[in-house]
Amino acid sequence: MSSSSYFRSWMDGPMLDPESNLLNDEYARGVGEFMELACQQPIVLQTRKLKCPCSICRNSHNIRIDLVWGHLYSNGFMPGYKIWFLHGERPEYISSSEPYIVDSVEEPRTEVDYGVGTVEMVNDAYRENMQSMGQNVDRLEEPNAEACKFFSMLDAAKQPLYEGCREGHSALSSASRLMTIKTDYNLAEECVDAITDFVKDILPEDNHFPGTYYEIQKLVAGLGLSYQMIDVCEDNCMIYWREDEDRTRCRFCQKPRYQETSGRVPVPYKRMWYLPITERLKRLYQSERTAGPIRWHTEHRSNGEITHPSDAKAWRHF
Structure with a gap:
């Protein structure tokens, strides 16, 4: 070092x-x-x-x-x-006498990385579900609903997109990558539908590429990283959540929550996607690759000198 x-x-x-x-x-x-x-x-x-x-x-x-x-x-x-x-x-x-200092935390974007680890992600999600249900995965005799969902995801993670395609490219890895692209570039669902339709059309016949954004959602949803949609004031004054969940007008600017439509289902002016942190933290701790760095500040040892803020008493008190 x-x-x-x-x-x-x-x-x-x-x-x-x-x-x-x-x-x-x-x-x-x-x-x-x-x-x-x-x-x-x-x-x-x-x-x-x-x-x-x-x-x-x-x-x-x-x-x-x-x-x-x-x-x-x-x-x-x-x-x-x-x-x-x-x-x-x-x-x-890494030596504990040399603290790990980074300028920025960044997940490298690679063609291969979207495919590598997809099976591990599926296994992580399944193992966590089985543990929460108090079941021993090795002794399952008859597949229950969770097991069926797991085997379906595992098939999607292992099955090549088409015969002879490059290793690591599967329906699930492709869906994960497309969801990342949609998020990074704020693409509309119609745009993702157009992309999937085009890609599926140019690939060899009998390919397993997801054909619509809906199919992508179904594949990725099985990993257990849920989200919530919360209505928001059109001027971003407040969110309609918890004690304000039943309000129909903003309590600050008094603007209406819903648009005037002829349909039975109310349509809000604006929504936000809330990603609960609990499930995402679970996934980080389930992976050996990410759990180690997360625990480093607690588990590393020093020789008595403060080589990193976590060595100080103030950090441990905090």
């Missing part, structure tokens, strides 16, 4: 020596440390390719090892990637 004043500080400094305009020695050693770790992964030994974490690729491309060297030397590392979890590193292997 880096011997700098804080964890892997060479990633934040300049790559080039300002006097000689050559590669900084500390940065070159750091790149060598990264490549030595990354090249030990079995998949890298087999394919001679790995995800490039440079500031341009940002772990989005699997490329040849020699090209990764060149990218890191010319482009530098992507910001915040100080625990190399996509290249074989785990937080428990």
Whole structure:
């Protein structure tokens, strides 16, 4: 690990020596440390390719090892990637005397990552459901409703989109990726329907790509990450929730909650999507990859010096 004043500080400094305009020695050693770790992964030994974490690729491309060297030397590392979890590193292997400091927390976007781990997500969701019901998954004799839902999701996670497609692409991974795209770019449901219709049409026949936004919702909903739709004042004065759930006018601006329509179902002027945090925290703690970093501030050990805010008495009191 880096011997700098804080964890892997060479990633934040300049790559080039300002006097000689050559590669900084500390940065070159750091790149060598990264490549030595990354090249030990079995998949890298087999394919001679790995995800490039440079500031341009940002772990989005699997490329040849020699090209990764060149990218890191010319482009530098992507910001915040100080625990190399996509290249074989785990937080428990990091020295507690060097606190983990990141500039930003960012989930790398990759073509492959949308597919990798989908089966694990399904298993996590199923295991949590079974535990809450007090059942032993290994001793199930007859599939109940939860088990049937799980096996349906598992089929969607494992079944290739079409015969001969690239490994890791399934109906469930595609649905997850499309939902992410919809959220990131605030796409309308009609737009997602148009995308799915187009993609399904150009893929080989008998493909399993979801054909509509409704099908995407059904696939992703099985993972258990629920949401609530809450009516909002059109001027964002308040939300119609809890004690205000039955109000028909805003208690601040007095504007009506619902539009004037001829239908029986009232249509609010504005709505918000509320994502309950409890289920999402459960998912983070169910995954070994994310649970470790979340618990790090409590479980790590120091030599008595304050190397991270969590070592201080004020943090533990808080």
